Amino acid sequence: MRKKSKQVYYSLFCKWQESGQRKATFAAAEGIPKQTFYYWCKKFDTDSAPSTSPPPFSIIPMDHIAASPVARISYPSGICVELFGAVDVATVRELVG
Template sequence: MKKINNEVYFSLFCKWQESGQSKATFAAAAGIPKQTFYYWCKKFETDSVSSTSPSPFSIIPMDHIAASPVARINYPSGICVELFGAVDVATVRELVG
């Protein structure tokens, strides 16, 4: 079997979603190894979830505030919260706690 590129697998992934068939049945009918099709489905499912799920955070433009933050909180998950202007200690406690 010749090598299939991302676009072709994505097209097959979309056709599978519309087909109502199981992944194994669709892969067999398309002549694709089941494990390969499972891999690509997982990749596309993960990509679509991350790109479509809204972030609970948003960037608020603050043109009138100083360019440098007065406080920065870095969470282990990689999220960074920067505080500009006057910082209320109670707010910082809520963000850290």
């Protein structure tokens, strides 16, 4: 069996959402292993941010501070925290730890 690309599974995911069917029923009708379809559905559900909840972080305009960050922390989840101005070592440890 040939592997399908992420784009193909995303297209199937969107088609399933519009169908109103259960995941297992849809996967069987499309000839996709149920476990594989469940995996991709979970992946696409976590990739898209919920539209009703506010973002966990927001940008705070700071006109009086230098335009370039002095430190940047990038988390595996894709969240990036940039620190401007004087950086407190204890705060950095708390964010990294």
